Amino acid sequence: EIVLTQSPGTLSLSPGERATVSCRASQSVSSTYLAWFQQTPGQAPRLLIYGASRRATGIPDRFSGSASGTDFTLAISRLEPEDSAVYFCQLYGSSRWTFGQGTKVEIK
Amino acid sequence: QVQLQESGPGLVKPSGTLSLSCTVSGDSINSNSWWTWVRQSPEKGLEWLGEIYHSGSTNYNPSLRSRVTISLDKSKNQFSLRLTSVTAADTAMYFCVRVVYESDSTLFDYWGQGTQVTVSS
Numbered sequence: 001e002i003v004l005t006q007s008p009g010t011l012s013l014s015p016g017e018r019a020t021v022s023c024r025a026s027q028s029v030s031s032t033y034l035a036w037f038q039q040t041p042g043q044a045p046r047l048l049i050y051g052a053s054r055r056a057t058g059i060p061d062r063f064s065g066s067a068s069g070t071d072f073t074l075a076i077s078r079l080e081p082e083d084s085a086v087y088f089c090q091l092y093g094s095s096r097w098t099f100g101q102g103t104k105v106e107i108k
Numbered sequence: 109q110v111q112l113q114e115s116g117p118g119l120v121k122p123s124g125t126l127s128l129s130c131t132v133s134g135d136s137i138n139s140n141s142w143w144t145w146v147r148q149s150p151e152k153g154l155e156w157l158g159e160i161y162h163s164g165s166t167n168y169n170p171s172l173r174s175r176v177t178i179s180l181d182k183s184k185n186q187f188s189l190r191l192t193s194v195t196a197a198d199t200a201m202y203f204c205v206r207v208v209y210e211s212d213s214t215l216f217d218y219w220g221q222g223t224q225v226t227v228s229s
Contacts, residue, residue, distance in 0.1 A: 001171075032212055032213055035215075044220065045216075046219075047215060050214060050215050051212060056217065057217075088153075090216070092214065096170060097156035101153050
């Protein structure tokens with residue numbers, strides 16, 4: 001079973017700053033199946049990035065994703081107050097979809 | 109606009125069976141999508157339960173395979189989840205999701221709002 005480890009657990013930044021969220025997979029898998037989601041309180045997760053670096057429909061270009069081996073990164077440039085949320089990575093492997101434990105991004 | 113809406117009991121007794129339905133609007137169950145269940149709890153985080161295609165083909169999380177069944181009701185444009193022998197560990201928010209598999213990517217693009225299920229006597 002693939003384990004996804006996200007870091008940091010919480011990120012506290014000011015508006016306009018850049019946020020970087022990391023996700024490390026316990027084994028090598030195709031980045032084709034790597035996605036990032038945003039979840040705000042009381043809401044369902046929202047697809048941000050799929051295929052490691054492709055933005056979903058309607059997602060601002062402030063959000064970007066990248067991959068290097070088993071390491072995946074979500075970057076949010078020019079943070080805005082509405083970016084305050086929990087961010088999850090997701091990956092397919094070992095016959096199942098697995099999610100990371102989440103990174104909370106707080107806007108000061 | 110694609111919308112998914114979960115429905116079902118919010119309280120299930122231990123050792124009982126959890127049954128939920130998801131009504132799809134704005135898309136057909138017969139489309140080229142996989143209809144999926146995901147749950148979320150503070151203890152386990154987000155957990156993929158399984159998926160079904162309009163042909164009836166299914167895939168389940170290996171850790172839950174013996175207890176999970178996902179089925180279709182095409183006449184109602186719905187799909188359903190059945191989870192047997194539930195325990196307190198199955199208490200979670202349950203989401204239904206549309207998943208589109210493309211040649212080089214996969215999109216969990218539309219989610220229901222979720223329904224809370226508590227396992228308790």
